[in-house]
Amino acid sequence: MAQRILEPGQIETLAQRSIPRVRLPDRTDLFVRRASRLRELAEAAPIGDYLRLLAVVADAQHAALAGVDVPLPTPAQRDVARGHHMPPVPAVGWPRSAHWRATLASIGDAVAARSGFPAEVERLAGRVGRAPAAWVEAQADALLGATDGAIDAAAAPFLMAALQVHWVAMSSRLAADDVAPLDVPGLCPVCGSTPVASVVRAQSAYRGYRYLHCPLCACEWHLVRVQCSRCGAAGKDIAYRSLVRDDGMAGDDAAHGQGTAVRAETCDRCHGYRKILYQEADPDVDPVADDLATLALDLLLAEQGYARASGNPLLWQPDA
Numbered sequence: 538m539a540q541r542i543l544e545p546g547q548i549e550t551l552a553q554r555s556i557p558r559v560r561l562p563d564r565t566d567l568f569v570r571r572a573s574r575l576r577e578l579a580e581a582a583p584i585g586d587y588l589r590l591l592a593v594v595a596d597a598q599h600a601a602l603a604g605v606d607v608p609l610p611t612p613a614q615r616d617v618a619r620g621h622h623m624p625p626v627p628a629v630g631w632p633r634s635a636h637w638r639a640t641l642a643s644i645g646d647a648v649a650a651r652s653g654f655p656a657e658v659e660r661l662a663g664r665v666g667r668a669p670a671a672w673v674e675a676q677a678d679a680l681l682g683a684t685d686g687a688i689d690a691a692a693a694p695f696l697m698a699a700l701q702v703h704w705v706a707m708s709s710r711l712a713a714d715d716v717a718p719l720d721v722p723g724l725c726p727v728c729g730s731t732p733v734a735s736v737v738r739a740q741s742a743y744r745g746y747r748y749l750h751c752p753l754c755a756c757e758w759h760l761v762r763v764q765c766s767r768c769g770a771a772g773k774d775i776a777y778r779s780l781v782r783d784d785g786m787a788g789d790d791a792a793h794g795q796g797t798a799v800r801a802e803t804c805d806r807c808h809g810y811r812k813i814l815y816q817e818a819d820p821d822v823d824p825v826a827d828d829l830a831t832l833a834l835d836l837l838l839a840e841q842g843y844a845r846a847s848g849n850p851l852l853w854q855p856d857a
């Protein structure tokens with residue numbers, strides 16, 4: 538068949554089909570869906586009790602988000618951020634209103650009020666909820682990477698949960714036009730965090746496109762498939778591994794047929810990996826929840842010499 542040059546009308550049609558660059562979170566259901574997913578995954582996961590605790594935390598996040606009203610960047614601040622390819626509400630440097638500490642206290646109260654958790658969880662929730670403001674702010678700085686202070690690994694998931702509420706309150710009220718692509722494609726264009734995992738979406742506007750998911754503000758941004766989200770390598774360096782079947786398949790990750798909804802996308806250039814979730818295989822996948830529920834995959838990859846590209850906001854290892 539002879540090759541034809543596109544007519545102007547056809548060019549416009551193609552432009553309309555261009556890939557949505559970002560997906561900003563929906564504050565009405567983000568944490569509701571996550572709580573439901575955590576409870577579902579808890580039935581089969583080896584860390585089911587922990588996922589049930591985090592489901593209570595997610596319920597408290599949803600309740601807190603309804604009452605949060607944080608100031609957004611001004612139009613002038615948004616213009617500057619866009620013009621300089623900077624995140625409009627950076628995790629490091631954006632002033633946190635004191636409101637987020639009230640959210641932290643409410644999450645602690647919600648967990649402490651729920652019976653059925655071990656006494657030490659109840660004590661931890663109470664301790665976090667009543668912690669002095671200076672300590673809480675110093676921990677938040679360390680968690681967000683602003684300082685390299687020691688992190689309290691037990692308290693960290695509670696603090697991150699409160700910070701998520703604070704940042705989602707902002708990201709969910711931005712418009713896609715406020716968000717310019719960064720010069721570093723592996724960082725969240727809203728807050729500059731590294732992604733927790735990626736998702737191949739199945740909803741109509743996003744069908745088949747892969748998005749990296751921010752663990753802090755829940756923004757998702759597009760990255761082409763079969764590419765390392767850590768170093769940018771593509772092609773033969775990329776392979777997919779799952780707990781169901783370790784086929785090390787390179788190339789088109791779409792061709793996995795009945796395969797699992799969660800796989801690891803490994804890179805043989807940087808020897809790192811992040812998980813990739815397939816909404817087509819399970820419409821309810823959640824990057825934060827499904828990542829936690831597949832810790833066995835992390836153990837398998839560690840044995841094979843691959844390093845996690847970045848952590849999960851709701852699970853912290855004690856400092857060595």
Ligand SMILES: [Zn+2]
Pocket residue numbers: 725726727728729730751752753754755756
């Ligand atoms: Zn973000």
Ligand SMILES: [Zn+2]
Pocket residue numbers: 765766767768769770804805806807808809
């Ligand atoms: Zn890589």
